[in-house]
Amino acid sequence: MKEKIHPKYVDCTVTCGCGHSFKTRSTKPELKVEICSNCHPFFTGQEKFLDSAGRVERFTKKFGGNYFVKGKQEKGKSKA
Structure with a gap:
């Protein structure tokens, strides 16, 4: 290592907001x-x-409980 370019590495006290x-x-x-x-x-x-402001419930109400299952079924039907 080069001399006189590295910072001093000293003992440190870490204090939290809780004390x-x-x-x-x-x-x-x-x-x-x-x-x-x-x-x-x-x-x-x-x-x-x-659950911030009922986001899960709003998503379920908007898209239904089986939103991801429907998407997979529709993709499968279009290929056949």
Whole structure:
């Protein structure tokens, strides 16, 4: 490696918005993040499925529950 062109690699403290902090190494001595594995819903087991404004129901109402099955059947009929 060339000398005097690489940044200093120092101990770093990462602080989350929830208050959790941990140590790692980086080119900056301090990092602040909004979310970490201590408070992220996937890691805490509080993951929720949110249907934004009933989009699934609107799609089902508009196209019917077997929308994809009909498309496959019509393609098969046109070939015969």
